[in-house]
Amino acid sequence: MFLVExxxxxxxxxxxxxxxxxxxxxxxxxxxxxxxxxKINLYDISVTDIEKISSLKxxxxxxxxxxxxxxxxxxxxxxxxxxxxxxxxxxxxxxxxTIIRTADWFGxxxxxxxxxxxxVYNPKVVxxxxxxxxxxNVYYTSLIDILPQIGLPLFGAMLxxxxxxxTDFGAEGLIVMGNEGNGLRPEIEKxxxxxxxxxRIGKAESLNVGIATAIFCSEINRKSFK
Numbered sequence: 001m002f003l004v005e006x007x008x009x010x011x012x013x014x015x016x017x018x019x020x021x022x023x024x025x026x027x028x029x030x031x032x033x034x035x036x037x038x039k040i041n042l043y044d045i046s047v048t049d050i051e052k053i054s055s056l057k058x059x060x061x062x063x064x065x066x067x068x069x070x071x072x073x074x075x076x077x078x079x080x081x082x083x084x085x086x087x088x089x090x091x092x093x094x095x096x097x098t099i100i101r102t103a104d105w106f107g108x109x110x111x112x113x114x115x116x117x118x119x120v121y122n123p124k125v126v127x128x129x130x131x132x133x134x135x136x137n138v139y140y141t142s143l144i145d146i147l148p149q150i151g152l153p154l155f156g157a158m159l160x161x162x163x164x165x166x167t168d169f170g171a172e173g174l175i176v177m178g179n180e181g182n183g184l185r186p187e188i189e190k191x192x193x194x195x196x197x198x199x200r201i202g203k204a205e206s207l208n209v210g211i212a213t214a215i216f217c218s219e220i221n222r223k224s225f226k
Contacts, residue, residue, distance in 0.1 A: 001067055002121035003053065004131075006060040010034065012131030019067040026050055029061035055123035068121055074112065074139045076150050081172050083220055084110040086154070088143060088188050089179035090117045090209060097128020098210035099177070104132035106217040111138045112146070112174070144187050150174065153193040156184055157212055161195030164219055171224075175216050180209050 001021055004013050014020060014034060022041040025031055031042050051059045085103055090096050096118045103111060118125060120138045129136075147154060153173040176192060178184035184192070198207060198215050207215075 001065050002126060003055070003123055004064045004066055004126055005054060005056060005062075005123075006127075007033070007062055009126070009131040010062055010064045012134045013064060013066055014038075014040075016134035018069065018134055021065040021067055023062065023064045024050060024053070025062040031062075034062075056127065071137065071139060074141065074146065079110060079150060079152060079172070079174070083108060083169070083172065083217075084112060084174055085213065086143065086147070086174045086176040087111060087113045087117050088176060088184050089114050089182070090177070092180055092209075093118050093122045093124035094128050095180065095208065095210045096120065096122070097125045097130075097133075099213050100125070100129040100136050100138070101132040102210065102214045102217055104129075104135055106221050108217060109135070109137055111136060112143070113138060113140045114143045115140055144191075147174070147188070147191050154191055155194055155196050155216075156189065156192035157198075157216065158184060158189065158192070158195040159197060161197040164196050164198050164216065167194070167196055167219075169220050169223060175213070175220070177209055177213050177216075 004010050010023065011034065014036065020040045022043060023031065023034070024043045024045050026047050027044055050063065053063065085099065085108055087099065090099070100111065117140065120133065126133060153170065154176055155169065155173055156176045157178060176184060176188065198212060
């Protein structure tokens with residue numbers, strides 16, 4: 001199980017296929033505002049107790065204990081005629097949460113992660129995703145094994161690649177983002193169909209992977225509306 005904190009995030013998971021095990025709230029929080037359509041165990045606990053279970057510096061008045069689902073195996077046919085994200089070794093929970101939230105904003109439903117990518121149910125990831133995790137399918141697998149089998153174009157975020165603003169992404173593919181410090185692993189680089197670069201105009205050494213992912217998602221969507 002994992003913990004979801006805050007009214008808005010708890011509401012998102014209540015209205016999703018996720019199974020809620022229990023909801024904990026302080027006396028000052030009105031549980032009726034959750035508008036529960038299912039039988040969920042509600043527990044009125046003290047502010048001291050909610051501070052103990054919270055991972056936040058400023059705890060919220062409500063938190064939910066949610067069951068981790070058993071995801072079905074990745075179905076390659078469901079990746080057709082759309083774009084999905086592939087994450088190779090993303091380590092920072094904040095970046096992971098931002099990427100999930102960004103994917104949700106741009107209508108990307110599937111994220112395929114390397115086995116060493118940060119756990120999507122890490123409390124900091126859940127918090128940073130702001131409820132978007134409830135709508136995104138996240139798969140952990142061996143990228144070196146699965147990517148050749150999918151049979152879709154792989155667009156890798158890499159240095160010295162084609163300018164993203166000149167790239168024709170077509171109608172489907174996988175956007176591959178690498179580790180914060182090291183980028184894509186050499187064995188994953190070899191699988192990439194086309195290296196894509198966000199051109200640097202200023203003097204910053206690098207671009208945050210969450211921001212870079214947002215730029216890729218935005219550019220793909222912009223071109224799809226043309």
